[in-house]
Amino acid sequence: MEVLQIRHGLLLFLLAAVRAQVNPGVCRYPLGMTGGQILDEDITASSQWSESTAARYGRLDFDDGDGDGAWCPDIVADADIGGPREFLQVDLRSLHFVTLVGTQGRHADGMGNEFAQRYRIKYSRDGSRWVAWQDRSGRKVIEGNRNAYDVVLKDLEPPIIARYIRFMPIADNSMIVCMRVELYGCEWLDGLVSYSAPAGQDMIYRGLDVHLNDSVYDGTVGLLMEQGLGQLTDGAWGRDDFLHSHVYGAWPGYDYVGWTNESFPRGHVEMTFEFDRVRNFTSMKVHCSNMFSRGVRMFRQATCHFRTSESDWESQAVSFHPPVDRVSQGARFVTVPLGDRMASAIRCRLAFNEAWMMISEVAFQSGEDPVHKVDESNTRILIGCLVAVIVILLAVIVIILWRQVWQKMLEKASRRILDDELSARLAIQTQAFSFHHSSQSSGDMSNSNSTYERIFPLCSSDYQEPSRLIRKLPEFAQSLEDLAGSSKSSTPPQACGSDGAPHYAEADIVSLQEGATGSKSYSSVTAVNMSLLSGKDRDMREFPRDKLTFKEKLGEGQFGEVHLCEAEGMQEFIKRNLPEAVNDCLNTAEGGSDTPVLVAVKTLREDANKDARNDFLKEIRIMSRLRDPNIVSLLAVCVECDLLCMITEYMENGDLNQFLSSHQLNDETQSSDKATVSYSNLISMCTQIASGMKYLSSLNLVHRDLATRNCLVGKNYTIKIADFGMSRNLYRGDYYRIQGRAVLPIRWMSWESILLGKFTMASDVWAFGVTLWEIMTLCKEQPYSQFSDEQVIENTGEFFRDQGKQVYLPRPACCPAVLYSSLMLGCWRRNAKQRPTFQEIFSQLGESQA
Incomplete structure (x- = not known):
């Protein structure tokens, strides 16, 4: 923790020194209402109830003993008769990037x-033009407090760039209200006051409406956007694929502002940037999309003119030609050098290089104004102090890192001893402090060691020990300390790759009982060729690598990349390896054996080490033995060349999450052009998933990442379970990285999986309940969407404590009450032994379908 804090401080120091672009995830510091940095004269109000409730007392968590502890206006207007008129105003003295507000x-x-x-918020950059803040969905009213004591923090999405902020309380029935507030953010170093540009346009891509407008622009919007700021300065960069967004549920193209060259006969887009004062500009950074396969490319040329407050546009311009990239389609920042030009406004013309040009962020770097000279001796002293501080910080980091290396070496042996003992004894030790729980619940914990298994190798540097999460719950602290002191197991830890990468969703299944021996171990693989695939694995034939045509990159996983490909001559592999029942579900077109087939191809990185290759072949061994109509099948492999590949079937309608989110429930009372799906179709999908999981459970295989994103959809609503979800950037928001380590889909995980690191058939049943909830909501929202990741983990603690405070996912509108209470809630029972099996789930869904 000390190293992280020092690194964080050093990073902030260096960022401030070079005046880098603001990062909304880091820019969350209190701006001085509580600490007193904001002076009393900078806090004003429209009125006050009395002298003891004046504006200067509206500081969050602050009480100097003179006032009544808050600002209270004279009278607050009802929201239904004209909206709020009273306000508490804070002057920050300079432009700030405000990302969070707190009220009390x-x-x-x-x-x-x-x-x-x-309450509502209004803001201004110059004190004359005021803008009403609204979120990305257009809502202007912010939910405030429910009592007089608790502090309520609200993220501002989008953030605010302003000097003046007004809090405007809303009251019903003319009730008296009082407020204490705090602002969180950082100084807006760009000094950008507004930008003007042509309004963003709409694209039609394969029948999909792509809206490339600046949806949060706070100026006037017509054919031109004028006198405002918006998405180009919100600190959020667009993804490589402009159809996808960082914002959950946003429309395609949301992160970008884009234009087509058909609307600009002169072949360029002109943008004007106004600043708070004359600055010495060194460069401009523009984040551009470069997906040329879809007709989008970064600009061909940038030509910038400059103007000071006392003059017109200068005739001498700066021109820059970025290098042409015809290989990588990733979005990137393009740095345009501005040559240390002095200006208070910049006008840049960006020339088209393709049919479309898209931008998601613009930032400026400027040096100090040379008019304000600093004494050279003081400058040398300041530079010397800064260098000394950096050297000291680096020395402290080296010392702490060296100490940690030695601590890890000393703790390695004890961690090996602790590993096996932890799973066997944790539940027994739990009884010492959970005596107030029911005997049935305690019995479940005490007997759990025979079925639970670890999810990651202990030596993985990326693995978050479950005990670190458990220690967040006060009941666990003493128990684990006693356990660590008494553990003496001599069983060595499971081996892992030298790169320390954790195995998670890519078919790294925790156990496979083979034959009558019940063996749970895999033989060591030491070389990469077909001879390593023995027994049943030899039936998996080699596919010619040159017959694969790569069409689209689906994502990146632990082993390498996942691609959508066309395979020529695949029919004979399908007939050889799959039963006829599976053949009917494939996406093969009618025709001869030469008809290309869409397949998903996982590739291993060429620079992968031996352990990663062994793990890749281990996955092939497992996948080659799975034969079920509702499990994605392995069709062929490429292991005789350097680029190892495994080829699996790919369903023509993509993953279930995207499929359902583009549909609506078939309702005769509504009419819409949107595709529809019936309730019986939804139940059929759930039944097929239960059938596939029933097959996996019969083999004692634990999936560990069951969700709609990991189910593929074929013809006639055929569903097959896969494991591509984690590797896709589209679903990055569904996974939570604990302290920068283990990546976990916590919104789908059972409480024992999160707190104890235990994955079993029962934890897969829990995830099935969440998947069932997704299907019944047509994937229109993320599970626990109203919770942050930290709140989801806190709710998991409530499941452990079992005091009736845990929050369950609500019943979807189209879900019958009996299905919700008997099946969905049954999957989320605290006692893992009381959850239904997949055989029972399959039978119950079959009855409801009938």
Whole structure:
């Protein structure tokens, strides 16, 4: 933790020194209402109830003893009769990037009970033009406090760039309200006050409407956007694929502002940037899409003119030609050098290089204004101090890192001892502090060691020990300390790759009982060729690598990349390896054996080490033995060349999450052009998933990442379970990286998987319940969408404590009450032994379908 804090501080120091672009994830510091950095004269209000509730007392968590502990306006207008008119205004003295606000009511040591249940925010950069803040969905009202004591923090999405901020409380029935507030963010170093540009346009891509407008622009919008700021300055960069967004549920193209050259006869887009003062500009950074396969490419030339506040546009311009990239389609920042030009406004013309040009972010770097000279001796002293501070910080980091290396070496042996003992004894030790729980629940914990298994090799540097999560719950602390002191197991830890990468969703299944021996281990693989695939594996034939045509990159996984490909001559492999029941579900077109077939191809990185190759072949061994109509099948392999590949079937309608989100429930009372799906179709999908999981459970295979993103859809609503979800950037928001280590789909995981690191058939049943909830909501929202990742983990702790405070996913509108109560809630029972088996789930769904 000390190293992280020092690194964080050093990073912030260096960022401030070079005036880098703002990062919304880091820019969350209190701006001075609580700490007093914001002076009393900078806090004003439209009115006050009394002198003791003046504006200067509206500081969050601050009480100097003179006032009544908050700002209270004279009277607050009802929201239904004209909206809020009273306000508390904060002057930040300079432009700031505000990402978060906090509010609190007035309690006055028990003598008061006034608070604002709702409020609005207005902001201004110059004090004359005021803008009403609204979120990305257009909502202007912010939910505030529910009592006078608690602090309520609200993220501003989009963030605000302003000097003046006004809080405007809303009250019902003319009730008295009081507020204490705090602002969080950082200084806006760009100094950009507004940008003007042509309004973004719409694209039609393969029948899909792609809206490339600046949806959060706070100026006037017509044919031109003027006098405002928006998505180009919100600190969020667009993805490589402009059809996908970082914002959950946003429309295609949301992160970008784009234009087509058909609308600009002169072949360029002109943008004007206004700043707060004359600055010495060194460069401009423009984040561009370069997906030329879809007709989008970064600009061909940038020509910039400059203007100071006292003059017209200068005739001498700066011109820059970025290098042409015809290989990589990834989005990137293009740095345009501005040659240390002095200006308070910049006008740049960006020339088209393709049919479309798309931009998601623009940032400027500027040096100090040379008019303000600094004494050279003071400058040398300042530089010397900065260098000394950096050297000291680096020395401290080296010392701490060296200490950690030695600590890891000393702890390695004890960790090996602790590993096997932890799974066997944790539940037994739990009884010492959970005596108040029911005997049935305690019995479940005490007997769990016979079925639970670890999810990651212990030596993986990326693995987050479950005990670190458990220690967040106070009940666990003493138990684990006692356990660590008494563990003496001598069983060595499981081996792992030298790169320390954790195995997760890519078919790295925790156990496979083979034959009558019940063996759970895999033989060591030491070389890469077909001879390593023995027994049943030899039936998996080699496919000619040159008959694969790569069409689209689906994502990146632990081993390498996942691609959508066309395979020529694949029919004979299908007939040889798959039963007829499976053949009917494939996406093969009618025709001869030469008809190309769409397949998914996993490739191993060429620079992968021996352990990664062994793991890749281990996955082939497992996948080659799976034969079920509702499990994605392995069709062929390429292992005789350097680029190892495994070829699996790919369903023509893509993954279930994207498929359902583009549909709506078939309702005769509604009419829409959107594709529809019936309730019986949904039940059929759930039944097929249960059938596939029933097959896996019969082999004692644990999936560990069951979700709609990991189910593929074929003809006639055929469903097959896969494992591509984690490798796709589209679903990066579904996974949570614990302290920068283990990547986990916590919104689908059972409480014992998150807190204890235990994955079993019962934890797959829990995930099935969440998957069933996704299907019944047609994947229109993420599970626990109202919770942050940290709140999801806190809710997991409530499941462990079992005091009736845990929050369940609500019943979807189209889900019958009996299905929700008997099946969905049954999958989420705290006691893993009380959850239904997949055989029982399959039978129950079959009855409801009938």
